[in-house]
Amino acid sequence: MTSIAERLTRLWRPRRPDVTICLSAYESEAFVAKAVACATAQTHRNIRILISIDRSSDRTAEICEALARTDRRIEVVHQREHLGWAGNANYLLSRVDTEYFFFYFHDDLIEPHYAAVLLAAIRRHPQAALAYCDMDHFGGSTHTSKALDFDGPAAHRLMTFFVTPDRGSPLRGLTRRDVVGASLRMQQNAVGGLWANEPYLLEMAAAGGFVAVPRKLYHRWDDRPGGLTDGWKGMSPEDVVASYRTNMTTELEIIGAAALTAREREAVIYGLYLNRVPRYWRMEAGLGRATVSAPADIHPTFAFAARPNTNFFPPRIQGWIADREDDMRQLGAQYAFEGEVVPRPAVMPLRDGD
Numbered sequence: 001m002t003s004i005a006e007r008l009t010r011l012w013r014p015r016r017p018d019v020t021i022c023l024s025a026y027e028s029e030a031f032v033a034k035a036v037a038c039a040t041a042q043t044h045r046n047i048r049i050l051i052s053i054d055r056s057s058d059r060t061a062e063i064c065e066a067l068a069r070t071d072r073r074i075e076v077v078h079q080r081e082h083l084g085w086a087g088n089a090n091y092l093l094s095r096v097d098t099e100y101f102f103f104y105f106h107d108d109l110i111e112p113h114y115a116a117v118l119l120a121a122i123r124r125h126p127q128a129a130l131a132y133c134d135m136d137h138f139g140g141s142t143h144t145s146k147a148l149d150f151d152g153p154a155a156h157r158l159m160t161f162f163v164t165p166d167r168g169s170p171l172r173g174l175t176r177r178d179v180v181g182a183s184l185r186m187q188q189n190a191v192g193g194l195w196a197n198e199p200y201l202l203e204m205a206a207a208g209g210f211v212a213v214p215r216k217l218y219h220r221w222d223d224r225p226g227g228l229t230d231g232w233k234g235m236s237p238e239d240v241v242a243s244y245r246t247n248m249t250t251e252l253e254i255i256g257a258a259a260l261t262a263r264e265r266e267a268v269i270y271g272l273y274l275n276r277v278p279r280y281w282r283m284e285a286g287l288g289r290a291t292v293s294a295p296a297d298i299h300p301t302f303a304f305a306a307r308p309n310t311n312f313f314p315p316r317i318q319g320w321i322a323d324r325e326d327d328m329r330q331l332g333a334q335y336a337f338e339g340e341v342v343p344r345p346a347v348m349p350l351r352d353g354d
Helices: 004-012 032-040 060-068 084-095 114-123 154-163 197-207 228-232 237-257 262-287 315-334
Strands: 019-025 047-053 074-078 100-105 130-139 174-176 210-222
Touching (some): 019 114, 032 060, 047 060, 060 074, 114 130
Parallel strands (some): 019 047, 130 210
Antiparallel strands (some): 100 174
16 A cells, blocks of 8 residues: 555656756856756746856856756756867757757747747647747847748758748757657768758758747847857858858758658759858858859759759749749849959759750
């Protein structure tokens, strides 16, 4: 017969966490306490807060350790070597053992209902890879990045990833571990971790859908001096090209492994082209000079002979593709640099019979 003491022990025994908050921290003594306070204030209490400090020289570690002493859900790890943002993210991923997790960055803020609302959303969609919300920006800009549903078969989700005008910030979404797989990691070979999140998110889109929650529950500090993206601005064109190639090689491997027909795979690669080439041209415009003579110099896969057929996609995706193509035409006519005129390739015509 069960005693009253045993019943009380079971009643008050801490539940196993079902959500891990992966908080990466680096040189963040001025703001990390606010980020951690937002994590501990979550209305969904059944969480684990895992903080990885990427070998910082300031008081980040001291502050986090003090906070951990006030809440047993917090675990602080000190990295002996500097891992960089992608390496630190991968360490956090390697430690996730809960059903769900999400990335939370040391200079951002989340609303108290963040985990609870996203958890409810993703549980309504058992096959979804993640759920994410609208993201409010503060600091360098004040706008809202809208979340977007990524649904339908893999080809639709992958093409949406490349051609939608605004996909919001799924990187910060609540992710279902058993859909994306325990081995999912960031690309670490790109210089400075430049856009290492792109192959990572593409692999998640290949694995399952994204559920949009139209509420502003996440707040991102934009253009913070000394922040990650601020550091990318000083990269050389050579390092940018090398990083683009590294990321795109991984992305092409993901596309190759995805559940796609040959026609779908060719079209999705074209979507990658429409996404990356204009982004690279704009980087060149900021430099005021050309660094490559053709898209194939960015990646050999972009040596297209003709534009693949994309008419089998839903009208919304076809509209986004057309907008991307118009953008390329406008950029092709716009950028001429002092002392040289660089011919930009027009969007390729359809093959005969397509």
